[in-house]
Amino acid sequence: MIITVAGAGTWGTALGRILALNGHEVRIWSRFPKETESLSAERKHPNLPGCVIPDSIFFTSDIAEAAAGADYILMAVPSVYTRETAHDFAPYIDEKAIIISAAKGIEKDTLMTLTEVIGDELSRAGKNNTVTAISGPTHAEEVAKDLPTLIVCACEDLEAAKKVQQLFDGTCIRPYVNPDIKGVQICGALKNVEAIAVGIARGLGYGDNTCAAMITRGMEEIRRLGLAMGCREKTFFGLAGIGDLIVTATSLHSRNNKAGYLIGQGRTAEEAAKEVGMVVEGMNALPAAVSLCEQFGMDMPIINAVRSIITEHAKPSDVVTELMNRSLKME
Numbered sequence: 001m002i003i004t005v006a007g008a009g010t011w012g013t014a015l016g017r018i019l020a021l022n023g024h025e026v027r028i029w030s031r032f033p034k035e036t037e038s039l040s041a042e043r044k045h046p047n048l049p050g051c052v053i054p055d056s057i058f059f060t061s062d063i064a065e066a067a068a069g070a071d072y073i074l075m076a077v078p079s080v081y082t083r084e085t086a087h088d089f090a091p092y093i094d095e096k097a098i099i100i101s102a103a104k105g106i107e108k109d110t111l112m113t114l115t116e117v118i119g120d121e122l123s124r125a126g127k128n129n130t131v132t133a134i135s136g137p138t139h140a141e142e143v144a145k146d147l148p149t150l151i152v153c154a155c156e157d158l159e160a161a162k163k164v165q166q167l168f169d170g171t172c173i174r175p176y177v178n179p180d181i182k183g184v185q186i187c188g189a190l191k192n193v194e195a196i197a198v199g200i201a202r203g204l205g206y207g208d209n210t211c212a213a214m215i216t217r218g219m220e221e222i223r224r225l226g227l228a229m230g231c232r233e234k235t236f237f238g239l240a241g242i243g244d245l246i247v248t249a250t251s252l253h254s255r256n257n258k259a260g261y262l263i264g265q266g267r268t269a270e271e272a273a274k275e276v277g278m279v280v281e282g283m284n285a286l287p288a289a290v291s292l293c294e295q296f297g298m299d300m301p302i303i304n305a306v307r308s309i310i311t312e313h314a315k316p317s318d319v320v321t322e323l324m325n326r327s328l329k330m331e
């Protein structure tokens with residue numbers, strides 16, 4: 001198969017490498033010629049130490065060249081660039097190509113999932129390609145080292161999801177399918193906000209009890225919202241749900257967890273994002289998460305706590321005190 005990866009960050013590069021090792025013809029596109037030139041020449045990614053990029057992967061900044069004849073287009077740019085990238089790719093995408101969205105986020109203004117954003121741009125260009133999503137507990141740093149990783153390939157069209165499953169099936173990746181594409185993406189976007197909260201707790205010096213409690217109650221917030229949105233309950237207890245929340249809230253690789261930790265230690269959100277140096281999707285997803293809570297009339301105290309700290313500059317320790325003093329309730 002010919003697979004075009006849009007986005008040469010850590011995730012696009014790690015996935016491109018896996019697909020190339022699975023025997024596919026892989027092209028990786030980045031908007032920035034400097035990035036593609038350096039990756040093509042060096043065969044290593046600055047944020048994936050020890051990972052060798054196979055010689056077979058072709059890098060380009062030319063969309064027409066990247067997309068020509070591709071059977072699959074894998075979108076791996078940060079969520080805020082998904083719409084413009086889908087818009088720019090749309091005219092060049094073959095009508096039979098399947099799109100795979102690998103980013104995690106919800107569009108701030110429309111509250112669309114990223115597959116909806118991509119579908120929207122495709123339909124504006126007169127196309128109706130099938131759009132799927134992949135998710136799960138999947139740090140690029142570990143996939144780049146071939147460590148066993150389970151992913152979810154999501155699409156209402158199960159045949160398309162199974163095709164994507166086949167594509168990724170290999171020695172270190174075990175892919176599952178899930179028809180609940182909305183639930184998978186709601187989990188992927190919101191777990192990043194919850195992971196920032198857990199990072200803040202760590203940065204404040206709280207212990208494992210606090211973090212485990214926040215992961216548990218954070219998942220419950222996501223589940224309640226997801227059910228109100230019509231998602232499948234099982235998704236929240238699966239790889240894209242609790243699995244991804246656990247890895248993001250506990251892994252040293254996690255950009256969201258690290259950003260939260262730095263905020264807990266006293267940095268502003270801007271300083272923390274700069275220090276992380278890679279995309280902190282939980283910060284991008286926060287406005288959409290808050291809007292969804294309001295739209296569906298959901299009580300989401302941890303997400304609201306992150307909002308007060310990041311957007312109202314509330315003191316993190318005061319916010320935790322407020323959370324602890326909320327009215328008592330049934331689990």
Ligand SMILES: NC(=O)c1ccc[n+]([C@@H]2O[C@H](COP(=O)([O-])OP(=O)(O)OC[C@H]3O[C@@H](n4cnc5c(N)ncnc54)[C@H](O)[C@@H]3O)[C@@H](O)[C@H]2O)c1
Binds near residue numbers: 007009010078
């Ligand atoms: N890194 C991971 O472990 C991982 C795992 C699963 C999902 N994801 C998701 O994948 C997405 C990408 O994450 P990442 O970690 O690869 O990010 P990253 O910070 O490593 O990559 C940033 C990349 O974004 C691209 N970019 C920047 N500005 C752009 C623009 N205007 N248009 C198009 N592209 C632009 C550049 O190619 C740059 O390399 C995120 O949504 C993230 O949540 C990441």
Ligand SMILES: O=P(O)(O)OC[C@H](O)CO
Binds near residue numbers: 254
């Ligand atoms: O490093 P993070 O926090 O962006 O998380 C990356 C992936 O979403 C983990 O599955």
